[in-house]
Amino acid sequence: GQNIDQPTEMTATEGAIVQINCTYQTSGFNGLFWYQQHAGEAPTFLSYNVLDGLEEKGRFSSFLSRSKGYSYLLLKELQMKDSASYLCAVLDSNYQLIWGAGTKLIIKP
């Protein structure tokens, strides 16, 4: 079956760095997305990786290793507004998004 694993919850300190990991096993691979979702709101797009390596976008970076079925989202200079759930999603061979359960990130002052 198809499976995406990410930690349920993480806690970090304002100003610090946090890495959220995601491992996947899917039927085919056409890219991996990271979305941010604040409570009560719809997800918003953060990043897309389809080739191995690191994609940097401001304070957020996303890494992909297709051979390992592994990705991480790196958040630097954490701010209180970064408190949210972070969803990892893989586009499978049918171009259907397979969603992880999300990682709730709690930022403490």
Add this chain to the structure above:
Amino acid sequence: GAVVSQHPSRVICKSGTSVKIECRSLDFQATTMFWYRQFPKQSLMLMATSNEGSKATYEQGVEKDKFLINHASLTLSTLTVTSAHPEDSSFYICSARDSGNSYNEQFFGPGTRLTVL
């Protein structure tokens, strides 16, 4: 970026009534739209994939006669929750795939919070 609107944003209805939710892609064409449901503190659950001009594809366990989907144009899909019951209370989110976007990215609407009394 591409914008998807959803209407209404919030609806409260009595048990047994039907509720229609609209999802529109405002500045792009979407041959494919997706309907998700999210219960509190849970991840998104795909309910169905809506394809313009054809029948929707429902996920296992989702009743197609209860959740009617119509995707009559390249910019509009509707979800009708028929004979709603309290257990249907949830956050319903649509997303649309930009037909001209090589990323295959899905753009999400702001969601509709349905409360069935």
